[in-house]
Amino acid sequence: MQAILSVTVPFFALILCGYLAAKKGVLAESAIPGLNGFVLFFALPCMLFRFGMNTPVLELLNPVVLTVYLASALLIVFFTIAVTLSPRVELKDAAFGALVAAFPNTGFMGVPLLVALLGQSAAGPVICTILADLFVTSSLCIALARGHEAMSEGGSGSTSKAALQAVRGALSNPLPWSIALGALASISGLRLPGPIDTVVKMLADAASPVALFTIGAVLWRAGQHAHTRTPVKLYLPVALIKLFLHPLLVFLLGAAAHALGTPISSAQLLVLTLAAALPSASNVSLLAERYGADNGRVARIIMASTVLAFVSFTLLAWALGVRP
Numbered sequence: 001m002q003a004i005l006s007v008t009v010p011f012f013a014l015i016l017c018g019y020l021a022a023k024k025g026v027l028a029e030s031a032i033p034g035l036n037g038f039v040l041f042f043a044l045p046c047m048l049f050r051f052g053m054n055t056p057v058l059e060l061l062n063p064v065v066l067t068v069y070l071a072s073a074l075l076i077v078f079f080t081i082a083v084t085l086s087p088r089v090e091l092k093d094a095a096f097g098a099l100v101a102a103f104p105n106t107g108f109m110g111v112p113l114l115v116a117l118l119g120q121s122a123a124g125p126v127i128c129t130i131l132a133d134l135f136v137t138s139s140l141c142i143a144l145a146r147g148h149e150a151m152s153e154g155g156s157g158s159t160s161k162a163a164l165q166a167v168r169g170a171l172s173n174p175l176p177w178s179i180a181l182g183a184l185a186s187i188s189g190l191r192l193p194g195p196i197d198t199v200v201k202m203l204a205d206a207a208s209p210v211a212l213f214t215i216g217a218v219l220w221r222a223g224q225h226a227h228t229r230t231p232v233k234l235y236l237p238v239a240l241i242k243l244f245l246h247p248l249l250v251f252l253l254g255a256a257a258h259a260l261g262t263p264i265s266s267a268q269l270l271v272l273t274l275a276a277a278l279p280s281a282s283n284v285s286l287l288a289e290r291y292g293a294d295n296g297r298v299a300r301i302i303m304a305s306t307v308l309a310f311v312s313f314t315l316l317a318w319a320l321g322v323r324p
Helices: 002-023 029-053 063-084 091-102 106-118 120-152 159-171 174-188 194-224 232-259 266-276 284-290 295-319
Strands: none
Touching (some): 029 106, 029 194, 063 091, 063 120, 063 232, 063 266, 091 120, 091 232, 091 284, 091 295, 106 120, 106 194, 120 174, 120 284, 194 284, 266 295
């Protein structure tokens, strides 16, 4: 446990630092989008490019890992919508709630944390989960939200059109392209020239601390821009689905696949389970704000999952026998 805490405490401490810096005005609110942009368009792509370049392609796109993780994510999405849909929570808000229930913070937090806990071999399965969530989980939930919006307004838009727009949004995200470029470099054996490689390494090394700091700042900003007061019963159950039901489902489906003889190893199953146990992706609050969903509810789900994950994630890693 002490070894696990020596890894997890600094990660969550940096999130707290970002939150307090924004709250106390040390980091101006106007600077948060720029900080987020640096992580999203410079630091994280370089980090993922390096991991992609040094990871075999079949580990980046393992079909069994993708199937297990996607099946779990889709079940969580539809289950969360089913149990939260109500006159108070319409389909658009239920869809974004389902997205934070199924979309862990693998990009900003999961890759560096799980690699620190489990070693370089964890990168491949985590990158699989990023691709699945960016292209399928988020696209599905945004399509459901936009489809509901179009129907409620009597517009001509359809769910399929909304899904297409969501996929286009995923394609505009630099993270999948950086993974693809890394995989291409892995296949071809190409390496960057010395000075360029040094720049990429410097940006990649900045990704983890700056991303964690940014998570805290984004969480504070999301709370400031919430326009509604959300009762605990409307957000805490979704945070608990994220932290407990999601990893349990991933573990059960992965264990069943392993028992059936499919090529998913115990190590890959461990990575997938811990990835699912991460708190909700903080940037979903920005998506909810952009699409006019109940950002107050989404922000509180993310905040609750992030605070509780310090205990739940650490205990799960200990229970699963992780030895950093």
